[in-house]
Amino acid sequence: MxxxxxxxxxxxxxxxxxxxxxxxxxxxxxxxxxxxxxxxxxxxxxxxxxxxxxxxxxxxxxxxxxxxxxxxxxxxxxxxxxxxxxxxxxxxxxxxxxxxxxxxxxxxxxxxxxxxxxxxxxxSLSTLGIRQRFQWIPYCPACHRRYPSTSSMEQCSVCGTPLKRRPRRKALTRKNSK
Ligand SMILES: [Zn+2]
CATH class of the missing domain: 3.40.50.1010 (5'-nuclease)
Structure with missing residues (x-):
């Protein structure tokens, strides 16, 4: 096969x-x-x-x-x-x-x-015609510290691990907009 x-x-x-x-x-x-x-x-x-x-x-x-x-x-x-x-x-x-x-x-x-x-x-997803639908939050996969979505940092300021990104959760968006 x-x-x-x-x-x-x-x-x-x-x-x-x-x-x-x-x-x-x-x-x-x-x-x-x-x-x-x-x-x-x-x-x-x-x-x-x-x-x-x-x-x-x-x-x-x-x-x-x-x-x-x-x-x-x-x-x-x-x-x-x-x-x-x-x-x-x-x-x-x-x-x-x-x-x-x-x-x-x-x-x-x-x-x-x-x-x-x-x-x-x-x-990549854009090649397949899929566009980003979320606001992306940088976070550290090692110590789980989060960074502002506007941050352009590439490494965790605490432990130096390269940051990953995850979509912002809806519940958090609501809380922050109050
Ligand atoms: Zn870290």
């Missing part, structure tokens, strides 16, 4: 990607649910995609994960990748070894960079 398979990371769901609107085969890692559970709409879309059978869960082999992690250490991206990010890359690597043509769907620069090095194909 071969063919194109889209491998989705958390940023794809956060940006509004809807597996139900895509005809290709789509997979992700079960761990992704940890990163999506806090956003109701995103979680709902994710659950519906799973239940409809449009989205399949694959855990990578330890071997594929090791290939990804060793490369990410070489490129300096390791600290910017969560375990979910690494698993997404490893799932794609493993699919390729099995003869599929995986395409990673991600707006995460570190994922794209490691994919590049592994010679894995990837596509």
């Amino acid at each position: 071969s063919g194109k398979v889209l491998v989705l990371d958390a940023s794809a769901f956060i940006m509004g990607y809807d597996p139900l609107s895509i005809s290709e085969k789509q997979v992700t890692t079960p761990l992704i649910s940890n990163e999506l559970r806090s956003e109701n709409m995103i979680w709902l879309r994710f659950k519906m995609a799973c239940e409809s059978g449009k989205l399949e869960m694959l855990s990578p082999s330890p071997h594929a994960l090791k290939i990804v992690e060793e490369l990410a250490k070489k490129t300096g991206d390791y600290g910017r990748l969560s375990l979910v990010d690494r698993e997404v890359l490893a799932v794609a690597e493993e699919l390729r070894q099995k003869g599929f043509s995986p395409v990673i769907v991600s707006d995460d620069y570190s994922i794209q960079n490691v994919a590049d090095q592994l010679k894995l194909e990837y596509t």
